Amino acid sequence: MPALIAFGRRWGIGSDDLVCFGLGLAAIHIFGIVFFGIIYHLHDRNYPCPSISVLHIFLIGVFVILSCLIILELAIGIISSRGTIYNSRPRRSLRYFLYFRLLLMLPELTWTALGTYWTFADSSDCPGEDIIVVRAAILANWCLLFIFLVMAYCLFDPLGSLPLDGRFGQEELERAQRVWERRCRIVCCCAQADTDGQAYSELGALFASVFLNMGTVPSDIAAGLVLVHRQQEDSQLLAEIKNGSLTRNNKLVMNPFDMSRKEDQMTLWNLTHYANYAKAAYGWPFYVYHNMISSQCSLCRYYRCCSCIRKSRDDLPVVGDNCCSCNYASIRASTKLNREDILYARYIDKDYELPFFVAIDRFTKSIVVSIRGTLSLHDALTDLRALPEEINIDGVEDAYAHSGICNSARKIKILLEQEVGLGSIMNNYRGFKLVIVGHSLGAGAAAILSILLESTFPELSCYAYSPPGGLMSQKLVTSAIYRNDLVPRLSLQNVMKLRSSIMACIRFCRRPKYQVLMTGCCCLATTCCQCCIGNDIDLDNVTINSDNENDSGNSTVEEVIPLLTAARVGSGSFGAIRNVTDIDLFLPGRIVHVLEDQPSRSCGSKPTYKAFWSDFTAFDALLVTSGMIGDHFPDGICDALLHLMDQYPHNFDTEITI
Structure with missing residues (x-):
């Protein structure tokens, strides 16, 4: 930092990023000198080859060029290692060495081209095995030059010509937005989709606002x-969070679970029970990943392949599944539900359309709506549309939530009302309550959906596992977060x-x-x-x-x-x-934070966990840890909840009211 300035523009690399580049290339070229030196020694003037003098001239030229390159690259690596990240003055002479290194590419290219001509067109009278070795070395040098050019192309910053003082006009800002919009289209590999044009524009503006004028690489x-x-x-x-001693404004914001209290017992039981539904919404890819050995044996009996042996799939309440209904099979294998208990499943994946399924849980007397989390590029685009959007809630003024999740929840609400017939289902199952669950993006959609349906189904409950930041705080939602999960803090x-x-x-x-x-x-x-x-x-x-x-x-x-x-x-x-960015958005509902108390000490032992009631202010900062991404996977929170249940077996019985 700042970015390397060469040829009058900034590049996508820092002047202190060339330590490994310089020293690594120097090491490769030292190896090249040794290699060509051995060839020169083995092929003296009496070698039976008419073109031996040409080979000697070529090798001498290689020695001279490689020696100059080694000196330059060592200098580049040493100069790049000077100073600090912010203090670039000790590296101010680096660009001149880079100019000289680029200048040396001309004789390097010329000499490599001459060597290519000699070895491939003018060496037919020389022994074949020796020429093959020289050809391999020359091809390796061509590969290095090609990699060098590709790196230069990748490090070219389209915004590198913007003013260095950070004083941008509207034209520069719009240009930055277009560059980021184009990058998003390339990453998503679907630039031809006209319906996504507005989404890419929003993402371009968001990324440009966050990264513009940082001056970093x-x-x-x-x-x-x-x-x-x-x-x-x-x-x-990190220690305060792990110990449950985190405070905000001199107030403790993490209170440990009291397993002697009925409310805490019921909360833990419900979270553990419905976590299976949230995990099942991910379909067969996650089921196979989580059950690598036994997955096919478990799924095969639920497959509904198109064959003369099986019944037609027309009677299945599944939309958008594959030919063998693999997602439907994974739902049944994960939840152990009967066929008639799966009322509807939808696996069409489009913008703002999240896959979900509706099932009957007869044990808890509930109708469960489970929404899938992020598993596709469309889901990722929904995640990234993170601008706050106003949401209409009776009795609440100026309510805002994550824009992408709000639109997804509204679409699911329309599908539940018009295609699934949720109202008729609830009328047919008197005494059953509505439970909405989801993980990650699905948890956010579940939280917003529960708010939208609260007026119609006032007794509904929502269990959100690892919900993203930028949602509304509502008491009808219970959120579960595992360790240092990144996503709940990602507002x-x-x-x-x-x-x-x-x-x-x-x-x-x-x-x-x-x-x-x-x-x-x-x-x-x-x-x-x-x-x-x-x-x-x-x-x-x-x-x-x-x-x-x-x-x-x-x-x-x-x-x-x-x-x-x-x-x-x-x-x-x-x-x-x-x-x-001045609008405060919070995690939804009551928050249960599950932390690891003691890690497993051996292969056969299990870790122990502890649970806390946490305030949303406990998640007001992003924690940078090695496990912040791995802690977000659904099997982490599900396994932790199961372990918690095992730690308190005497506290749970069938008399608990769900």
């Missing part, structure tokens, strides 16, 4: 995450907070970037993460460094924040995004 963000993790550990935030406000923290940590870090990234890699590869970080990143690495040449005396974190908002945002999408 991807490796800066990675290093910043390592530093933020160290800062969070030092601030005792637009928390992303902006993390952005500020990353910039501040980068600004005050005293170590070069390659050391910070090596520390992060070591922590991912070892279980002793805290020890590893403590050895490589001292406490004062995320404090003020008044010795840096770019620092100006007594700096504070507040002085860094203007770097994040220097862009002059006018009207349009960017102004809207900046305005809505």
Whole structure:
């Protein structure tokens, strides 16, 4: 940081990102000198080949070029390792070495082309096995040159010519939005879909608003995450959450479950019971993944393949499944429901249309609506449309929720009313209550859907597993969150907070970037993460460094924040995004936070867990940990709830009222 400036523009790489590049290429070229030296030694002037003199001239030229490249690449690697992430002045001469390295590509290309001509067109009189070795070496050099050109293309930043002072006009902002919109289309591989045009425009504006004017490259963000993790550990935030001692405004926001209380028993039982429905909504891919060995044996008896042996599939209440009804089979295998208890299942995956199924749970006397979480690109687009949208709720003014999830919940409500006939189902099953469940994106849709249906079915319940941030807080919803799950904390406000923290940590870090990234890699590869970080990143690495040449005396974190908002945002999408970040959005309902108390100490042992009633303010920051993504998978929260039930077997009996 800042991005490398060469040829009058910024590039998608930092001047401190070339340590491995320079030293790695130098090592490869040293190996090349040794390799060609052996060839030169073995082929003296008496070698039986008419073109031996041409080979010697070619090898001497290779030695000269490789020697120059090694010197340059070592210099690039050494210079790139100087300074800190923010202080780039010790690296200010790097671009001139890069210019010289690019200049050397001309003789390198010329000499490689001459070697290609000699080995492939003018060496027929030389022994074949020797020529094959030389040809392989030349082809390897062509591959290196091709990789070099591809990297240069990938590192080209279309926004690199924007003003360096961060003072952007409306034209520059719209250009940034178009660039990010094009990137989203390429990633999603569906640019021809006209119906998605508005979605890509929204995403382009959102990403441009978040990343524009940061002046960072991807490796800066990675290093910043390592530093933020160290800062969070030092601030005792992670330890307070693990111990259940987290406070906000001098108030404890995490209260442990009391398993002697009937309410806590019922909550844990319900969460554990309905978690199976939330997991079943993911269909056969997740079932096969979770039951790798026994999945086919379990699913095959529920398949409804089109054959003369099986009945027609027309009587199945399933829409959008494959020819063998694999998703339907996974629902039955996961929930152990009878065929007649699955009232409806829909697996059509489009914009704002989430797959879901409706089933009868006769044990709890409930009609269960289970909504699938993120499992496709359409779902990912829905996740990313994170701008707050106003939602109409009786008795509540200025209510907002996640835009993409709101639209998905409205579509499911229409399908339940018009295609499924939810009202008729509830009338036919008197005494049954409505329960809506979901995981991840499905949990968010379930929470909003329960709000939309509350006036029609006032006795309904909702169980949201790992719901995303940016939803409404309603008492009819019970949310379950596992450990350091990233998604429940992933609101637009928390992303902006993390952005500020990353910039501040980068600004005050005293170590070069390659050391910070090596520390992060070591922590991912070892279980002793805290020890590893403590050895490589001292406490004062995320404090003020008044010795840096770019620092100006007594700096504070507040002085860094203007770097994040220097862009002059006018009207349009960017102004809207900046305005809505001031809207506070919370996790839905009562929140049950399940934490690991003691990890498993051996292969045969099981971990122990503890549960807390948590306030939504306990999730007002993104936690940077190695497990923040893995903790989001549905099997994590489901297994933890089952283990909790096993820890208190004497507290549960069939007399509990569901």
